[in-house]
Amino acid sequence: MTSEPILSARGLVKRYGRVTALDHADFDLYPGEILAVIGDNGAGKSSMIKAISGAVVPDEGEIRLEGRPVHFRSPLEAREAGIETVYQNLALSPALSIADNMFLGRELRKPGFTGKWLRKLDRGAMENFAREKLSELGLMTIQNINQAVETLSGGQRQGVAVARAAAFGSKVIILDEPTAALGVKESRRVLELILDVRGRGIPIVLISHNMPHVFEVADRIHIHRLGKRLTVINPKDYSMSDAVALMTGAKAPEEPVVA
Ligand SMILES: Nc1ncnc2c1ncn2[C@@H]1O[C@H](COP(=O)(O)OP(=O)(O)OP(=O)(O)O)[C@@H](O)[C@H]1O
Numbered sequence: 001m002t003s004e005p006i007l008s009a010r011g012l013v014k015r016y017g018r019v020t021a022l023d024h025a026d027f028d029l030y031p032g033e034i035l036a037v038i039g040d041n042g043a044g045k046s047s048m049i050k051a052i053s054g055a056v057v058p059d060e061g062e063i064r065l066e067g068r069p070v071h072f073r074s075p076l077e078a079r080e081a082g083i084e085t086v087y088q089n090l091a092l093s094p095a096l097s098i099a100d101n102m103f104l105g106r107e108l109r110k111p112g113f114t115g116k117w118l119r120k121l122d123r124g125a126m127e128n129f130a131r132e133k134l135s136e137l138g139l140m141t142i143q144n145i146n147q148a149v150e151t152l153s154g155g156q157r158q159g160v161a162v163a164r165a166a167a168f169g170s171k172v173i174i175l176d177e178p179t180a181a182l183g184v185k186e187s188r189r190v191l192e193l194i195l196d197v198r199g200r201g202i203p204i205v206l207i208s209h210n211m212p213h214v215f216e217v218a219d220r221i222h223i224h225r226l227g228k229r230l231t232v233i234n235p236k237d238y239s240m241s242d243a244v245a246l247m248t249g250a251k252a253p254e255e256p257v258v259a
Helices: 045-052 075-080 098-102 112-116 123-136 154-167 184-199 211-217 240-248
Strands: 007-016 019-029 034-039 060-065 068-070 083-086 172-176 204-207 220-225 228-233
Touching: 007 045, 019 045, 019 060, 034 045, 034 184, 034 211, 034 240, 045 060, 045 172, 045 204, 075 083, 083 154, 098 123, 098 154, 123 154, 154 172, 154 184, 184 204, 184 211, 204 211, 211 240, 220 240, 228 240
Parallel strands: 019 228, 034 204, 034 220, 083 172, 172 204
Antiparallel strands: 007 019, 007 060, 060 068, 220 228
């Protein structure tokens, strides 16, 4: 690969007491790609993503964003730097509306005195922005922007979370099991959305146990095993059963990792 990674990690270590969740793990995400991360239960995928997205601080190792070392102490710091993570359940506040969810923590205030001093929210501007972003991403099956998120389907919720990430100029979007809780039709929409976001030039990290979904959308597949990156494969050169065999240790990688 010719370009430099937009996001990379070297030698990440994370221990929880006697458990080593990350054992010198490496990671590379290149501009414009969909990188799937797969691995057996307990392989350390979540721990790696949490380290990259500021949810845990690694004991050792280095993370670089656009070539510069970063040291996130919270998910908010990672988000401010442009790394948006969409977790399966934690992404949205169910009781709030779609528009409110899109602006969570970034609310627009009314201009002038009322906004600055009375902290009045500019609801109209927020609703227009939310509507615009959702229709840009083809998500306007949602009828009412003031609808509470808890009344949306699972796929629509993922859609709002991804639209939020895409709308605020994220450099990287990390999706943790985005289709795990969804039906066939809804999964399809989310996969289309992932492809659409890539089409807008935003690289995506997709953590998933769903091999058909991974093989359908990923440009490269990072295989995690026993706390570290085992290898990275091109889905065009491998079958799903090969990937599973590598992931479970039934098969050894042919060549050393070339990130
Ligand atoms: N907060 C924690 N406290 C103690 N041990 C933990 C903690 N978080 C993770 N671990 C352990 O670290 C190891 C890696 O877990 P991790 O959740 O990163 O794996 P995973 O690949 O994401 O698994 P899964 O696919 O099942 O979600 C496991 O042995 C797990 O039990």
